[in-house]
Amino acid sequence: MAGAMGHRFAELITQYEVPGAALAYLHDGQVHEFAAGVLNADTGVEATPDSLFQIGSVTKVWTATMLMQHVEAGTFTLDTPVAEVLPEFRVADAEVTKTVTIRHLLSHTSGIDGDLFLDTGRGDDCVERYVEACADLVQNHPLGVTQSYCNSGFTVAGRILEKLDGKVWDAVLRERIIEPLGLTHTCTLPEDVLRHRAAIGHVEGGKVAPVWGLMRSAGPAGLICARPADVVAFGRAHLEGGLLDDPQAMWEPQIDIPNPHTLGKQWGIGWILDEWDGHRVISHGGNTIGQHAMLWVVPSTGTVVAVVANGGHSGAFTHAVATELFAELDGITVPPTLGPPATPVEVDASRYAGVYERAGARMTISEREGGLQLRIEATGPLAELQEPVELGLVPVDATTFVGRRDGDPDWMSAVFYELPDGSPYVHLGARATPKVS
Structure with missing residues (x-):
């Protein structure tokens, strides 16, 4: 082999x-x-x-593992509020500031807008300064009601490690994982x-x-x-x-x-599960x-x-x-990437048209024959590194659509759904994005 x-x-x-x-x-x-x-x-x-x-984000499992070492040591539990171990932590929603837990951070269920890519310098205080900037982050969705990928939450998790271990995250990583495993x-x-x-x-x-x-x-x-x-x-x-x-x-x-x-069917603590x-x-x-x-x-x-x-x-x-x-x-068959159905599916796609937006991305969805048209624009600090993407979306069923750019073998899938309160969302790229207009 x-x-x-x-x-x-x-x-x-x-x-x-x-x-x-x-x-x-x-x-x-x-x-x-x-x-x-x-x-x-x-x-x-x-x-x-x-x-x-x-x-890249495989790093998140390493950060989650180090926090779980603290859980096993009895420093805190997964359901300990972040504010208890990081009193200076703030987000825009005062109630979320008080109640969001370490479990929420590690399972991407905090609802905190997750794609704040903010350069706070090269100094050893960069993670601390980043967490200070989270005070302006609004909720992408209410706490705990759905899953949306949250980079911001893992930088906050890294700051918890810095605070508890009295070292920068890089040093904590070396002492807790790199050196013990002999990497x-x-x-x-x-x-x-x-x-x-x-x-x-x-x-x-x-x-x-x-x-x-x-x-x-x-x-x-x-x-x-x-x-x-x-x-x-x-x-x-x-x-x-x-x-x-x-x-x-x-x-x-x-x-x-x-x-x-x-990516998979469920999220665990750090890991994606399938x-x-x-x-x-x-x-x-x-x-x-x-x-x-x-x-x-x-x-x-x-x-x-x-x-x-x-x-x-x-x-x-x-x-x-x-x-x-x-x-x-x-002898394991890896599931194929979801693509369009062999027989076209007719659905009422008009209800999904509109603008969906979260930190770092704006998606404009419009009707087109046989499905929808999607335009994704990056916003914020990484916008200049990413050109807008446009592609058609073909229905697979009443809520699931797939699309890809010309010449690209990668199909991406989008699922339209509602939160328990009826708010419309689209889930694409592991992120939940609310419909804003």
């Missing part, structure tokens, strides 16, 4: 126009590593198994990444990204850089121990994801500026897979790798 995968991996990066990628997987107690392509299209530096890639190729700060061979992202047209990484304040939500074998070692610790007495506590479902077609062919799967993905990563863990077989890529059709690429690899290793 190992030799065949090495050849196939190189074929897949060509097929999906990925500049470079790396893969590691644990199977039957052995770790296997592969790499193909280049780390930088301009320099032609070769990707190797020990190259560092940005794993040699895991860093957070660019000056440390530079000690290794490292990837840069690539954007539209295969161009090198204009910015290497996100601002330091995003650290607890998504700034780990690592080789895949180190990410696999982290996943392995959630199966075999080494970080938590009871890692399975993080696999307990906390909330159903309104759109189960994107089921493939009757096997429980815990996972997380990550996207930064032109880079993408995925981590999958299958407890019943003991298989752990980490794959990273630095551009191209990276989402479709990692899905293709998983589909082939899990079929070969464990």
